[in-house]
Amino acid sequence: MAETPGGESLLFLTDEQLRKGIEAMFFAYRGFTSDPDRILEGKDYGRAHHRAIHFIHRSPGTTVSNLLSILGVTKQSLNRVLRTLIEDGLVRSEKGKADARERHLHLTDKGQMLERELSDAQRARMRAAYRAAGPVAVAGFRQVLEAMMDPEMRRQYSRLKEGG
Amino acid sequence: MAETPGGESLLFLTDEQLRKGIEAMFFAYRGFTSDPDRILEGKDYGRAHHRAIHFIHRSPGTTVSNLLSILGVTKQSLNRVLRTLIEDGLVRSEKGKADARERHLHLTDKGQMLERELSDAQRARMRAAYRAAGPVAVAGFRQVLEAMMDPEMRRQYSRLKEGG
DNA sequence: TTGGAAAGTCAACAAGGCTGACGTAAATTT
DNA sequence: AAATTTACGTCAGCCTTGTTGACTTTCCAA
Numbered sequence: 498m499a500e501t502p503g504g505e506s507l508l509f510l511t512d513e514q515l516r517k518g519i520e521a522m523f524f525a526y527r528g529f530t531s532d533p534d535r536i537l538e539g540k541d542y543g544r545a546h547h548r549a550i551h552f553i554h555r556s557p558g559t560t561v562s563n564l565l566s567i568l569g570v571t572k573q574s575l576n577r578v579l580r581t582l583i584e585d586g587l588v589r590s591e592k593g594k595a596d597a598r599e600r601h602l603h604l605t606d607k608g609q610m611l612e613r614e615l616s617d618a619q620r621a622r623m624r625a626a627y628r629a630a631g632p633v634a635v636a637g638f639r640q641v642l643e644a645m646m647d648p649e650m651r652r653q654y655s656r657l658k659e660g661g
Numbered sequence: 662m663a664e665t666p667g668g669e670s671l672l673f674l675t676d677e678q679l680r681k682g683i684e685a686m687f688f689a690y691r692g693f694t695s696d697p698d699r700i701l702e703g704k705d706y707g708r709a710h711h712r713a714i715h716f717i718h719r720s721p722g723t724t725v726s727n728l729l730s731i732l733g734v735t736k737q738s739l740n741r742v743l744r745t746l747i748e749d750g751l752v753r754s755e756k757g758k759a760d761a762r763e764r765h766l767h768l769t770d771k772g773q774m775l776e777r778e779l780s781d782a783q784r785a786r787m788r789a790a791y792r793a794a795g796p797v798a799v800a801g802f803r804q805v806l807e808a809m810m811d812p813e814m815r816r817q818y819s820r821l822k823e824g825g
Numbered sequence: 826t827t828g829g830a831a832a833g834t835c836a837a838c839a840a841g842g843c844t845g846a847c848g849t850a851a852a853t854t855t
Numbered sequence: 856a857a858a859t860t861t862a863c864g865t866c867a868g869c870c871t872t873g874t875t876g877a878c879t880t881t882c883c884a885a
Contacts, residue, residue: 637801
């Protein structure tokens with residue numbers, strides 16, 4: 498199945514091999530989102546709320562426009578989500594000190610609790626998959642995913658990766 | 662970065678490592694779907710149509726309920742998509758001979774053409790990512806994705822993988 | 826032969842994308 | 856100082872794609 502490390506034969510990239518990769522992405526992404534989706538349903542929130550919460554947790558104090566460029570949605574779409582999170586007391590929004598046009602976003606304690614619940618579930622699945630596949634596989638997994646991103650997204654990812 | 666192959670140290674599974682994997686999935690999936698999405702926009706179709714076309718191509722003559730279990734949506738949701746594809750002459754639906762309740766689905770020539778256009782784009786990205794990451798990484802990529810699926814999805818995936 | 830299960834259709838609703846237009850405050854440029 | 860740009864919020868309306876509920880047709884088994 499594996500090719501000669503230096504060789505990269507043509508066979509390796511048959512349409513059939515590529516199709517398997519495509520279907521693997523499809524089915525795996527379903528698993529990837531299913532646990533948080535299950536937790537959210539019945540709480541009045543959806544996947545869009547999860548994404549906002551994730552990245553606010555990841556970069557506390559981030560601005561709305563920064564979040565927009567990470568999530569890749571319109572401000573109207575994000576605003577709808579953000580408004581409910583702020584109204585429900587999961588997210589705090591405060592005017593910037595240096596630039597008062599900006600809004601800096603933080604999770605409240607209540608927001609932290611939900612974030613924890615969601616990410617615990619998602620990490621548990623990730624951890625199980627990593628354990629099952631082993632360290633070498635994980636390194637390859639990350640390499641291929643990174644290569645699959647658009648350059649713009651890869652920049653976002655790398656910036657986050659190094660902790661900003 | 663990589664751990665001792667037998668060791669699987671605890672450090673390997675820090676929350677930080679897992680978070681990177683989660684974000685990699687998020688950004689990579691965006692890239693994964695972006696090319697077909699771009700092609701479809703302006704053609705009156707969306708991602709749901711793409712998925713239906715993909716799996717009908719993959720398993721010609723498949724029934725609606727088989728497709729349902731692969732896609733994991735309600736039959737009403739699938740039916741809407743299927744109806745437009747049939748009306749537009751991309752998909753042919755014929756009553757089962759053995760069981761007249763069933764509808765067997767095939768792509769028409771026109772459907773094949775669109776399928777080709779979509780999968781060419783998606784495969785091109787996949788091929789580039791595979792090339793960039795190399796054979797070993799690809800094997801790991803597939804292993805982790807498979808481990809991430811729900812058991813039910815993994816069964817679907819394996820059935821497809823072996824050619825059904 | 827009848828009653829239930831399976832396959833598919835129609836109707837209505839919700840989440841979460843989108844565009845367009847507009848408003849406001851703060852910052853920046855002229 | 857005035858004009859422009861930036862960051863953000865909001866209203867209105869549209870589209871795709873998910874959902875549930877109610878219905879028909881067909882098959883099969885009791």
